[in-house]
Amino acid sequence: MNGAQSLIQTLVDSGVDVCFTNPGTSEMHFVAALDEVPGMRCVLCLFEGVVSGAALGYAAMRGSPAATLLHLGPGLGNAVANLHNAKKAHLPVVNIVGDHATYHLEYDAPLTSDIAGIAAPVSHWVHRSASSSAIAGDAAEAVREAGNSRIATLILPADVSWGDNPDGPAQPLSASLPVAAPAARIDAAARLLGNGKRTVILAGGRELSAQQGELLGRIAAVSGARLMSETFTARVRRGAGSVRIDKLPYLAEFAIEELKSVEQLILVGCPAPVSFFAYPGVPSLLAPDGCEVFSLAGPEEDVESTLQALVMQLGAADAEPERYPLQRGTPPSGALDANSVAQALACHLPEDAIVVDEGITSGMACYPATATAPAHDWLSEAGGSIGYGLPVAVGAAIACPQRKVICLEGDGSAMYTVQSLWTMAREQLDIVVVLFNNRKYSILELEFARTGARGGRPGPKAASVLDLGAPDLDFTALAQGMGVPASVAETAEAFSEQLRDALAAPGPHLIDARIPALELG
């Protein structure tokens, strides 16, 4: 058995049995080993930002890591943006990054690069495997290090891959499990919840599950605290039957307004809320001065057990939370805009769907509109780096082949990782892409105004940089060019029907939703 074979066998034995890849020459022995060692599904992506985004989406839905296989420093570089998103979402990824043979590095061939240096800012653990007999143990260690929330990057020199490993695969290693918050913290939270002050419990981080929502709902029912979720919780279970939890608005001004009378903020799985960007004259911290901020559980702790303990402490086990009813609404009619898209989505969303949200300004109406749609999971980009939506949809669909995935995608953000469409077609994934085509970086028009630059009014050069027209992007052509059937919707009725039909059919489909840009001011 060679090093690559022992590596793949160890990954599979450790539960990592999907590999998203864009390989090169230095990874050819790994690729060859896929046919020698059973059990690893390998998904080809045409660009490494798709690879890392798919790994993120897979981890969000499975709670355990996929592997990536990347080609030296530049291939890893292309994966950095979505690894950043995965890291900020506390989601696990095991990166396997091929390198030149150990003895070849000193000659500084063209693709020689500082792989560990590129990996460090987006990894919790980086290791270069030293030999073919070490690689299997290194792989087991990488999976342990990734656990359920971390990025582990294992550098695989080509000769480590092709050399003989007489010891074969390594035994899987157990990751340390997250633990609940200590009793003292639970006591303190219970005291805060009983002191009569205006309280918000803000939950978020890696996941806000159905069970966490239930527990939060009981706590709110007995304490009167308001439940809110982070703006970009990586995964939220929501919809009809779920406990009511309001999302903190994206815009700092609105979030500050929402929180202005809060006296206590209890954090569950997330840090204190801060403005996404800094703006002249706008504070970074969103909670008002004098608000007590108390962290009940951090993102690395066992949030569910912590909430369970708090429910017990409060005697809230039988409390009845406020829930969202099932209320689909009617299909929209008339002009197509962000609101009618949201209305159609609420109307047609299938039970147990997965919504991947990179709709940016145009998608903002979709979240509130679907609160009473059938129960579903909602994935958001915790790291804020665009180019997240399409590849995350790929990974989510690979993780959950029985579920429908709906990807809400802005036109500008779609273009960073547009190659995802090809993998959707190749793997015939059940993904409906709702492409908000407003021919602008609408968010940047908004942000330009918010920063106050040039009195908030772009001159002609700036306006040109925020504009995606001239030429317009034809997303139907782009999708079809990569094998994904597509349609154009210019009215609410057309959009609604196309969405319904696309959700009823197997395989991917893109709807080019021609909508007006956000009206400013």
Next chain:
Amino acid sequence: MNGAQSLIQTLVDSGVDVCFTNPGTSEMHFVAALDEVPGMRCVLCLFEGVVSGAALGYAAMRGSPAATLLHLGPGLGNAVANLHNAKKAHLPVVNIVGDHATYHLEYDAPLTSDIAGIAAPVSHWVHRSASSSAIAGDAAEAVREAGNSRIATLILPADVSWGDNPDGPAQPLSASLPVAAPAARIDAAARLLGNGKRTVILAGGRELSAQQGELLGRIAAVSGARLMSETFTARVRRGAGSVRIDKLPYLAEFAIEELKSVEQLILVGCPAPVSFFAYPGVPSLLAPDGCEVFSLAGPEEDVESTLQALVMQLGAADAEPERYPLQRGTPPSGALDANSVAQALACHLPEDAIVVDEGITSGMACYPATATAPAHDWLSEAGGSIGYGLPVAVGAAIACPQRKVICLEGDGSAMYTVQSLWTMAREQLDIVVVLFNNRKYSILELEFARTGARGGRPGPKAASVLDLGAPDLDFTALAQGMGVPASVAETAEAFSEQLRDALAAPGPHLIDARIPALELG
């Protein structure tokens, strides 16, 4: 004047007057300042790999840097692969990377990242500007540090951008100029060239100019040395009237064969030749054992003056070099394949064209076929990271608006930075993309065989990872989706006519050249 305005004014005053960008919120004051400060051309790209590749192409043709404007760590991450290519090509780039306001960093907002850490592996110089009054001086320093061969990365916090800079722009700083090799080295080279041994002079690095070619030709004429160029010299002036210089083959086996009887290797602007990748049983160094390797001038030295001095020393000023004649050949007919594409290119190449070569396996025939075409520049990817071709063509066309650019592009490699097509359309650049569409990562099929993995024969899973069919990519649809007119060529006649017509018309055009994949073994 705010910090951003003083920054842009300093860049313009320092000769950096083109900025390739994909900005975000933290860069909005820079964007606003484009309308306040005259002289900076700003080119929008839809993905940061296009930004950095365009900066590379611009620098290759202008010999001086463009600026990039990038959005925090993830935006810089997306630019890493082509910055790697620029660094390996010894080409200058000035990166401006926006960051959160200084006071906002401590709150670890979603896009907070280790920008300096991401920059370091692909930069010679990294600096975070500390204040609005420092930014102009920092910009002048960045341009000096970039010089004509280095990557300088300047981190621009949002409040440094929007804060007041009472001092205004800074004075440009002079970069230190490269110097010629010392006399002792020139003497030593002259002695080697006179000792009667079989000698190859290998030239390459950043540029092999017409003047360098002339000088090398005279040296070869009097010494009998053979002239060769590196496989991936970043820029070579060649074609009819140029001195004959043979390119070292890409495949290590062929390169070793080519060099096997060489007793002395004299290096000019490049390191000793090494195998692009390592393969079991193939040596890393391509020169034979016992061959004396002598470096006349490194890539950071003044190669032209060094060669000038050597010509004087050898008394070769009046020697007549061997030159390529003008010989265009006839248009091809019959089936379309890599050879008929090369024949058509040789037939139609305009005087003073710029050829950007990322044709990979399919493009290999084009270089020898065009040796006797009208004089032109040939750009190759010195860093080996694919996704180079299309954006480099963008940058070259911006740098040289009067010249025709021909981009030889593989189907697989096109997909990494396919968003370049949109910028070609927006800026109406005179670029003809010859898209070698063989529906495979043909180079990886070849490399798989060369590594000897699984006896050189991919199993079904490996074969699937090397295959770009299922679904086929429709590059006509992709180009048209981004506003670039496109046509399909399936015969040699059709390709030849489409190439001729596209070169005669203004603006971009893509030819989807449907060719068979390389036949192996």
